[in-house]
Amino acid sequence: MIDFHLDARSGLSPYLQLVQQVQQALRLGLLSAGDQLPTVKEVVARLAINPNTVLKAYRELEHQGLVSPRPGVGTFVTRTLTDDSLAAHESLRAELVAWLSRAQRAGLDADSIEALFMTTFRKATEVTP
Amino acid sequence: MTPVLRTDALGKRYGRRQALTDVTLSVPAGRVVGLVGPNGAGKSTLLNLASGMIAPTTGTIEVLGSRPAANPAQLARVGFVAQDTPVYPGLSVGDHLRLGARLNPGWDDGLAQQRVSQVGLDPTQKAGRLSGGQRAQLALTLAAAKRPQLMIFDEPVAALDPLARRAFLQSLMEFVAELEVSVLLSSHLLGDLERVCDHLIVLAASRTQLAGDVEDLLAAHYRLVAARGDLDPPPPGIEVIQATHTARQTTLIVRDTTGTLPDRLPAAEHLDLEEMVLAYLGRAAEPAGTANAVQPLEVSR
Amino acid sequence: MIWLTWRQFRGQALVAVAVLAALATYLVVLGLRIRTAYEVNVDCAGCSVEAAKDVFESAYFTPLLLTGFLVVLVPGIVGAFWGAPLLAREFETGTHRLVWNQSVSRTRWLAVKLGLVTLAGVILTGALSLLLTWAASPYDKLFDGRFDPLLFPTRNIAPLGYAVFAVVAGVTVGLLVRRTVPAMAILLAGFVLLQILMPTLVRPHLQPAVTERVAWTAANAKGLLINGAGEVWTEEVAVPGAWVLTSGPQMLDAAGNPASQEQIESCPRAEPSAHMACIETKGFQMTLSYQPADRYWTFQWLEVGIYLLLAGLLAGFVFWRIPRGLN
Numbered sequence: 001m002i003d004f005h006l007d008a009r010s011g012l013s014p015y016l017q018l019v020q021q022v023q024q025a026l027r028l029g030l031l032s033a034g035d036q037l038p039t040v041k042e043v044v045a046r047l048a049i050n051p052n053t054v055l056k057a058y059r060e061l062e063h064q065g066l067v068s069p070r071p072g073v074g075t076f077v078t079r080t081l082t083d084d085s086l087a088a089h090e091s092l093r094a095e096l097v098a099w100l101s102r103a104q105r106a107g108l109d110a111d112s113i114e115a116l117f118m119t120t121f122r123k124a125t126e127v128t129p
Numbered sequence: 130m131t132p133v134l135r136t137d138a139l140g141k142r143y144g145r146r147q148a149l150t151d152v153t154l155s156v157p158a159g160r161v162v163g164l165v166g167p168n169g170a171g172k173s174t175l176l177n178l179a180s181g182m183i184a185p186t187t188g189t190i191e192v193l194g195s196r197p198a199a200n201p202a203q204l205a206r207v208g209f210v211a212q213d214t215p216v217y218p219g220l221s222v223g224d225h226l227r228l229g230a231r232l233n234p235g236w237d238d239g240l241a242q243q244r245v246s247q248v249g250l251d252p253t254q255k256a257g258r259l260s261g262g263q264r265a266q267l268a269l270t271l272a273a274a275k276r277p278q279l280m281i282f283d284e285p286v287a288a289l290d291p292l293a294r295r296a297f298l299q300s301l302m303e304f305v306a307e308l309e310v311s312v313l314l315s316s317h318l319l320g321d322l323e324r325v326c327d328h329l330i331v332l333a334a335s336r337t338q339l340a341g342d343v344e345d346l347l348a349a350h351y352r353l354v355a356a357r358g359d360l361d362p363p364p365p366g367i368e369v370i371q372a373t374h375t376a377r378q379t380t381l382i383v384r385d386t387t388g389t390l391p392d393r394l395p396a397a398e399h400l401d402l403e404e405m406v407l408a409y410l411g412r413a414a415e416p417a418g419t420a421n422a423v424q425p426l427e428v429s430r
Numbered sequence: 431m432i433w434l435t436w437r438q439f440r441g442q443a444l445v446a447v448a449v450l451a452a453l454a455t456y457l458v459v460l461g462l463r464i465r466t467a468y469e470v471n472v473d474c475a476g477c478s479v480e481a482a483k484d485v486f487e488s489a490y491f492t493p494l495l496l497t498g499f500l501v502v503l504v505p506g507i508v509g510a511f512w513g514a515p516l517l518a519r520e521f522e523t524g525t526h527r528l529v530w531n532q533s534v535s536r537t538r539w540l541a542v543k544l545g546l547v548t549l550a551g552v553i554l555t556g557a558l559s560l561l562l563t564w565a566a567s568p569y570d571k572l573f574d575g576r577f578d579p580l581l582f583p584t585r586n587i588a589p590l591g592y593a594v595f596a597v598v599a600g601v602t603v604g605l606l607v608r609r610t611v612p613a614m615a616i617l618l619a620g621f622v623l624l625q626i627l628m629p630t631l632v633r634p635h636l637q638p639a640v641t642e643r644v645a646w647t648a649a650n651a652k653g654l655l656i657n658g659a660g661e662v663w664t665e666e667v668a669v670p671g672a673w674v675l676t677s678g679p680q681m682l683d684a685a686g687n688p689a690s691q692e693q694i695e696s697c698p699r700a701e702p703s704a705h706m707a708c709i710e711t712k713g714f715q716m717t718l719s720y721q722p723a724d725r726y727w728t729f730q731w732l733e734v735g736i737y738l739l740l741a742g743l744l745a746g747f748v749f750w751r752i753p754r755g756l757n
Contacts, residue, residue, distance in 0.1 A: 006324065013347075014324060041306045048298035049324045050161050051306035180531060183755040204533045211527035217438070218523065224437060231433050232532035268528070275533065 002031055002038065006047055014049055018057035026066060026081040037067060037075040131194040133158050133279045133311045134179055140187035141174050148174040150335045152188070156313070156328060158278075160342070161305060163326030164315035165406060170332045172315040173212060176283045179313065180209035193278055205235055208272030212283040214264045218257025222250050222267060226274075233275040241274035248300065262293025266300060273304045280304075282314035286321050298325055319406050331406055333413035343402065350405045351390055351397035353381040364393060371408040382408040431534055431542040439547065442512060446554050454561055457497065461565030464490055468568035479572075486569055494566050498584035501558050505592035506621040508551040513600020514613040516543055517748075521608040521756070536752050544745065548597045555593035559585065577673035577726050579629040586730050591737030596621055598741040602748055608756075628733075634675050636732045639719045646681055646714035648706040654681060660691040664716055671723025684713035 002025050006014055025031040038046075043054045058075050061067045069075045103113050134156040141149040149171040156162055164172050177183045178190050181198020190196075195203045216225060222245060230236045245252065248266045250259070259267065265285055272280050285301075286294040302325055305312055316322050322329075329346060331339040339346065350370075353360060357379050363369055366387035373380045382400065383390075390397050400408075436443075467489065471482040520526040530536055563585045570576045576585055583589065599620065604613040644650070646664065653665035655678070662681040667674050681689040697708035721729065 008320075008323075041303060044302040044306045045299050047324070048295055048302055050327050051302060052159075052161070052327050053324075181755065182527060182530065198530070198536075201533045201535050201538075204531065204535070207531070209527075209531040211524065211531075213524060215524035215528045217525050217528070220437065228434050228437075228529075229532065232431065232529070232534045234533060271528070272531075 002035075004038070004043055004047060006049065014047075015053045015057045015060070018043075018054065019060050022057075022061055022066065023081065026077070029080070031077050032080050033077050035077045037077070039074055130158050132156055132191075133160070133193055134162075134313065135191045136178075136188065137190075138188035139175075139178065139185055139190050141171075141178060141183065142186045147335055149178070152332075152337050154330065154337060154340055156311075156330075156340075158311050159309070160311055160328040161302075161326045162311070162313045162328040162330060163319075163322035164313060164330045164332060165319050165322060166315075166317065166332035166338075167410065168317050170317075171335045172317075172332055173283050175332065176209075176281055176313065176315055177211075180207060180211075180281055182209075182211070205233060205275060206278045208275055208277035208280040210265075210268045210272050210280070210282045210285060213288065214261075214268040214285070216256040216259070216264055216267060218255065220256055221252065222254050222256060222259070223252035225256060225267060225271060226252070229271045229274055235276045237274045237276050240276075241270055244270045244273070244300070248296070260293070261288050262290070262296060265289060265293065265297050269297065269300055269304070273308065273310070276308065277310060279311045279313065282312070284315055284317070286316065287318075294321065301325070319403055323402055329402075329406075331409050333410050336413070338409040338413050339406070346405065347399065347402065349385050349388075350400050350408075351383055351385060351394075352400055352404070353379075353383055353394060353397055355379055355396075364390075366390070371411050431539060432546065434529070435543050435546050439512075439550070443550060446550065450554055450557055453497075453500070453558060457558075457561040457565045460490075460493060460497075461561070464565060464568050468572070472568075472572060483572060486572055490566075490569055494562075494569060495580070497562055497565075498581060501555070501562050501584040501589050502592070502625060504555050504558055505551065505589060505596040506618055506625075508554060508593060509596025509600035509621055510614040510618045512547050512551060513597040514604045514617045515610045516547055516601050516604060518604030518608055518610045518613040521604075522610055526756075537749060540749060540752050544598070544601055544748070548594055551593040551597045552590055555589045559587075559589040574671045574723075577671060577721065577723065577729070579633070579673070582629070582633075582673075582729070583625065583733070588730055588733045591734035591741075592621075592625075595737040595741040595744075598744045598748070602744040605748055605751060628736075632736075633729065633733065634673075634721070636729060637721065637725060639675055640722055641717065641719045643682070643686075643715050643717050646710070646716050648703070648710050651716075654694070654709075656691050656694065662689045662691065662694055667716070667718060669718065669720050669722075671726070673721040673729075675719040675721065676717070679716040679718060682715045682717070684715070686715065689714055 002022065004018055004021055006017055010017060012020070022031065022037070037058065040051050040054045040058070043049070044051045058067065058069070062069065062075075066077065066079060066081070067075050068078050100113065103116070108116065132155045134154060136152050136154045139149060139152040139154075140147070152171075152175065164175065166172050174183070178185055179192050179197055181192075181196070181204075193203070193206050197207070198204055217228075220228070226238070226241050226245065229241065230238055245267075248263075248270075250263055250267060256264065256267065269282075269285070272282075280301075282301075286297055289297060298321075301312065301314075304310060314322065314326070326343065328342050329339065330337060353363075355378070357374060357377050360379050360381055363381060363383065367383040367385055367390060369381050369383050371382040382404070383397075385397075464486075467486065471477055471485050472479070517526075520529070529539060566585070570581070570585070575581055583592070596617070600613070600617045603617045603620070604610070607613040607616060650668055651664045651666065652668075655663045655665055657663065663678050664681055665678060667676065667679065683689045683693055693712065693714075694709065697705060697712070699705065700708070
C-alpha cells in the first residue's frame with residue numbers, strides 16, 4: 001500500500017501532492033489495478049491533515065479515471081499508468097545520467113544543475129502543455 | 130445550512146482596551162477553521178465569545194444558529210477547549226471521563242475509552258501529573274466524546290513540543306474524519322494550522338483582516354512583479370494588499386476582485402498561504418497609531 | 431453534577447466528619463460529667479446554690495467558654511475553607527472553563543455546589559451547636575446567663591445562620607477576588623468583624639430595650655465604686671435571664687437624686703455582706719436598660735433571620751453574576 005508524505009516546502013498544495021504521489025506510484029508500477037488506497041482516516045491519522053484534503057485528492061483521481069470508490073470498503077485503483085512509457089524509462093535514465101556527468105565535468109555544482117534543469121523543464125512544458 | 134459561526138459587528142471591550150472591533154463573519158458548516166493572528170490580536174476573545182464564556186459588548190454572535198451557552202442543549206452542541214487546556218489536577222483521567230459522562234447527555238463512552246487507550250493515557254493517573262501533550266489529548270477526548278457539532282480550541286498546540294503537536298493534530302483530524310464535526314481552532318503560528326484548516330480567519334489589531342475558504346483565498350491572490358512605475362496606477366479590479374519597491378522593481382501582493390486577472394496579466398503568480406497571510410498582517414500593522422500594538426506573525430514550520 | 435461536587439469535596443468532608451466525631455465525643459463526655467455534677471451539687475437536699483455555682487464555675491467555665499468559641503469559629507472556618515475556595519479555586523486553576531463547557535448550565539452548576547457545601551456547613555455547625563447546647567444546659571440553667579453576648583451565639587439555632595452566611599459570603603468573596611488564599615483571608619477577617627459588630631452595634635437594638643428604675647439590691651449588684659468627685663456607681667448589674675445593656679449605672683438615692691459618698695458612709699464599716707445588707711436598706715435605686723429573658727427566642731430567630739437575609743442577598747448576587755460570564 002502507498003505511503004503518503006507531505007513536503008511543506010514544495011509550494012504545491014497538499015491535495016496536489018497526494019494526487020501526484022498516486023500518479024507517480026502508478027507510473028512506477030508501485031500501484032496496480034485492484035490495489036487499495038489508504039482510507040481517509042488512515043491518511044489523516046498519519047499526516048495530520050484535513051480529511052477534506054484527502055477526499056478532494058481521491059475525487060480528483062476518480063475524475064481522472066485512475067481510482068474508484070467502493071462504498072463501505074475503500075478506494076481502489078482501476079487502471080495503471082505504466083503502459084508503454086515504463087519501457088522507455090531505462091534508456092532515458094541512462095541519457096540523463098550521461099548528461100549529468102557532462103554537466104559536472106563542465107564545472108556546474110548541484111544547485112546550478114538543478115536550476116538549469118528546472119528552468120529548461122518549465123520553459124519546455126509551458127510551450128507544449 | 131446554518132453557519133457554525135455568524136457574527137455581526139461584534140465588539141468586545143475590557144475596560145479601556147478594545148479587544149475585538151466590528152467583526153462580521155459567517156463560517157459555513159463542515160470546515161476546519163483556522164483563526165490566525167499575532168498574540169493580542171483578539172483570537173481568544175473571539176473564541177471565548179463563541180463558547181459563551183464572556184458576553185459581547187456590542188454586536189451579536191450566533192453559534193450553530195443560537196446564542197452561545199444559552200442553555201444545556203446549546204452547550205451540548207459545542208465542545209470548547211480553553212487555552213492551556215485546564216483540567217482538575219486532583220482528579221484522575223478516569224474521573225475526568227466520569228465527569229464527562231455525568232455532565233453530558235450525549236456522552237459517547239466507547240469513543241472516550243478507545244481514544245484514551247489509543248493515546249496511552251493511564252485512567253488512574255492524576256490529571257495534574259500529565260504532560261502538556263497528554264493533557265491536550267485528555268481535553269480533546271472530553272470535548273469530542275460529548276459528540277458536539279462544533280469543537281473550538283484556543284491555541285491548542287502553543288504549549289506543546291513538535292511531537293505532541295503533531296500527535297494532537299493527528300487525533301483531532303481523526304475525530305473530524307470520524308464524527309463529521311466542524312472545528313474552529315486558533316494559533317499565532319500559521320504553520321501549525323496550514324495543513325489542517327480549509328477555512329481561514331486572519332485577525333490582527335482586534336479586526337478581521339481576511340476570512341474565507343483557503344482554496345478561494347489562494348485563487349484570488351497574486352504577486353505582481355514589474356519594473357518600477359509600470360504598475361502605477363495598478364490595473365483596475367484589484368485591491369493592493371502590500372506594495373514593496375526597490376530602485377527598479379515593484380512587487381505587489383494583490384487580491385483580484387474580478388476573477389479575470391490572469392487573463393489580463395499573464396505574469397501574475399499565485400502565492401502560498403504564508404505569503405498571503407503575512408501580506409495582510411503587514412498591512413494591519415502599518416497605520417502609525419497601531420504599529421506598536423501588533424507584533425509580526427511568527428512564522429515557523 | 432452532584433457526583434462532581436462530591437468528588438471535589440469528599441476530602442474536606444472526611445476531615446469534617448473526623449473533626450466532628452472527635453468534638454462530639456468530647457462534648458458528650460463533658461455533658462455527662464456536668465449532669466453528674468449537677469445531681470451531686472444542685473439536686474440535693476440542703477445544697478447551697480452559691481456553693482454549687484462556685485464548683486461549676488471553677489470546673490466548667492473554661493471548657494464551655496472554649497467550646498463556645500469553637501462553635502462561633504466553625505462557621506468562619508467552614509466559610510474560609512469550603513466557601514471561599516469553591517469558586518476561587520476554579521477560577522485560579524482555570525477549571526471553570528472546563529466545567530462551564532459541559533452540558534450543564536452555570537446556574538445549575540452553582541446551585542449544586544453551593545447547595546451541597548452550605549448543607550454540609552449547616553450540618554457540621556448545627557451538630558456542634560446542638561451538642562454544646564445539650565452539654566451546657568445544666569450549667570446554663572444554674573447561671574441563667576444564656577442571653578449573655580458570649581453565650582448567645584454559641585447555643586441553639588443562631589450558629590446555623592452563621593454557617594449559611596459564612597459559606598455564601600465565602601463563595602461571594604471567592605467570585606469577586608478569584609484567588610483562593612486572599613479570599614479565605616478576607617472572609618475570615620470579615621466574618622470576625624461582623625461577629626464583633628453584631629453584638630455591640632446591632633443586636634442590642636433589635637427590639638427597644640426595657641429601661642426602668644429598679645431598687646439597688648445586694649443580689650443584682652455585685653458592688654459599688656466611689657470616684658474622686660464623690661459620685662457612687664454600681665460595679666456590675668445582673669437581672670436573671672436577661673441581657674443587661676447598662677454596665678455599672680450611677681446609684682441614685684430614694685428621692686432619685688445621685689447618691690453621695692456621705693449617704694453610703696452612713697452605713698458603718700463592717701464585714702462585706704453585713705455592709706451590703708445595710709446599704710440595701712437605704713432604698714438606693716438605679717436606671718437599667720435590658721432585654722428581658724422572655725425575648726431570648728425572639729432574638730435567636732432574629733439573629734438567624736438577619737444572617738439568612740444577608741446570605742440570601744449575597745447568593746442573589748452570585749446567581750445573577752455567574753451566568754453573565756467573567757469579563
